Amino acid sequence: MRSVFILSLALFGWACQTQETFRGTEMPETPIADFELQDQNGRPFKLSDQRGKVVLFFFGYTFCPDVCPMTLSTWKRVQDALGNDVQQVKFVYVTVDPERDTREKLQTHLDIFSSDFIGLTGEHEALRQVYAAFGVYLEKVSIAASATGYLVNHTSRMFVVDQNGVLRVLLDHAAPVDDVVHDIRLLLRGKK
């Protein structure tokens, strides 16, 4: 009788776990085509090298006056809240402004938040393919009479890619830290 009770509890726990849903927007499982860009230290970064890790992507730029610094601040809190789980997670910031975002500038900017964040840039065509793979929109908007006097309107979602390189969840840039941590942990626990 006792073992039946324990088995029932275990089954109930398993059922609850499998029914737990993402707090962000769950995507139809979309494999992201492999790509290679360069990080802020000039090292190659390939998506296929990240297998086994959950990867958060954000597309932004260092002169972004609003959503990008907010997202990076949220990431810093998420990083702290993950504890030991952070070893299984990567935070990747892809520039939408390769003209102004040099590797040095990416490094200086990301270091404000965390030296573990990865900043990616690359050739225009390589970047364009990555934007297309994630469905990222971007548009330059002039604000001053100079070649560098522009802002970039861009998609402001966080993209969560699972351990197999499959896009699984979209989160708003202003998503609460708890929600981001929750969805990452669901993926780390192997949610299908």
Add this chain to the structure above:
Amino acid sequence: MKTTFVILAGLLVFAGCSNKEQPQPPDQRARLEKLRQQLQEVLGEKYDAPIPVATTTQLTRGSALFAELCAGCHGARGDGKVEHPGVLLQQPSNFTDKAQATFFSEQARLQLIRKGIPGTAMMGWEEVLPEEDMLALYMYVRHLYQSREPNFLNKE
């Protein structure tokens, strides 16, 4: 029991009345003091040089730039209140607060717009904006505080 209640109520009223200004955390205060010292060294004699009164055109331009570049972190009214408070790692400046608005000199604040504040989300705008736009931006930020001063209309 009744006495305890009265004392507690008194303490609450006292706390509410005396809490007019939020003191800055000690580490942030020390950071700002250090930054002021660095700006004094960089600007030298120019540190205290006044910046002229703005024209209407400058204020209009500054207002438009503020909405585009600053409101995301400093709030649409420049009071540091944003849609998602507490998201940034450091509390952005409140430009309408007298103590914060006068902590640095005018030239120092313009310099912060040019160069940003290292180690914070406040970036420098000199690579993006021409000098006259940064000046207009500063004039608008100054206006946010000055326009709340008594007799502001008489002074302008």
